[in-house]
Amino acid sequence: MVNIENVTVTFQTKEASFKAVDAINLQIQEGEIFGIVGTSGAGKSTLIRTINLLQKPTSGKIWIAGEDITEYTGLKLRTIRHTIGMIFQHFNLIHTKTVFDNVAFPMVIAGASKEAILQRVPALLELVGLSDKMHVYPSTLSGGQKQRVGIARSLANNPRILLCDEPTSALDLETTNAILDLLKEINKKLGITTILITHEMDVIKKICNKVAVMDKGVVVETGSVYDIFSLPEHPFTQKLVAHTLNLELPFRILQDVQGRLIKVVYNGDRAEEPILSDAIRTFGVDINVLHGKIEYIDEKPLGVLLLNINASSAQIEQIISYLKERTASVEVFHG
The missing domain is CATH 3.40.50.300 (P-loop containing nucleotide triphosphate hydrolases)
Structure with a gap:
């Protein structure tokens, strides 16, 4: 047109x-x-x-x-x-x-x-x-x-x-x-x-x-x-999206956080799957959810989580690989 x-x-x-x-x-x-x-x-x-x-x-x-x-x-x-x-x-x-x-x-x-x-x-x-x-x-x-x-x-x-x-x-x-x-x-x-x-x-x-x-x-x-x-x-674009999804953490949390801080984006049907609880059971480590939400955009679900993982470097890398296979993207913010 x-x-x-x-x-x-x-x-x-x-x-x-x-x-x-x-x-x-x-x-x-x-x-x-x-x-x-x-x-x-x-x-x-x-x-x-x-x-x-x-x-x-x-x-x-x-x-x-x-x-x-x-x-x-x-x-x-x-x-x-x-x-x-x-x-x-x-x-x-x-x-x-x-x-x-x-x-x-x-x-x-x-x-x-x-x-x-x-x-x-x-x-x-x-x-x-x-x-x-x-x-x-x-x-x-x-x-x-x-x-x-x-x-x-x-x-x-x-x-x-x-x-x-x-x-x-x-x-x-x-x-x-x-x-x-x-x-x-x-x-x-x-x-x-x-x-x-x-x-x-x-x-x-x-x-x-x-x-x-x-x-x-x-x-x-x-x-x-x-x-x-x-x-x-x-x-x-990343800056605009992060601000709109309200994923910016207070400086105090970023300053005090231990271990690795990562952002995980789920899209499509996987936004509603229990991927995080599966990861906790699979690797036997605690994963702390600092922030999370599911939005519906153009009638499709989009899930975003900010996670804190405090474990050995080897375990963290395994968890990141696991999440990358099952989600749209995984981004390391800290650690």
Whole structure:
């Protein structure tokens, strides 16, 4: 559906030029929810805006449904943009217009008939749970309700692609989860290809099928969300995942721990198997669990344990080998 081919965006200042996006290649399949994650300044917003050419690439190509749209202008550009909806971080509602008129606005711009608008807008407001807010103004709405209006507006022209630019970063946790559930429901109901950027791995974990990790304008790692969480390869990705899974131990524990400290990742069906108790029985040593959890990512279990093993070096190596044969990964942290 969307193919980003060797895209670079360079900005020029008085002193120098810098690459906000550097030679990025991504393939996003029809109907999936694709996340782009990175810290502030990673180039996420610049990249997503190249997809609808709000930001023209300095070099490279943007393909949509097999069409190279990079050089589109005028009518061709307006036509392709009607197939791409966009949700903004700060809602971007018109405060002098009612909720109905905000949602209808893209249809008016596209030249839709009054009858089409009267039919579609109420259906969209019902989809996002705001049928009772049709004739009120944005100033009376909560942040979550404003974002629901933004979502309805983004769907007005029945787009094939939905771009989400940090759609939950201005919302509290409960509202964030509700908005993410809504986006997932819309993706499932409408089959709309959804591309979402965020600085929060929790958002990626909750909603996305695939993810690209960006750092300093470069995509450092891509893959299924499950694979990225279970076996992150790049150090930057590993740091993001560790922070999200909350596996960082207090310094005091790290300072005082005796023996070997290891992290074990279980994935798939093995996340629910008694591998650790089997290891204790097999080798007859105590294994102390310092931290552990099982998460469900993309409806698949992922187990992570931080273990302390205090035994002879030979025994520890045997246990590590045993665990490596039965788990996704084993990493020695200490000792």
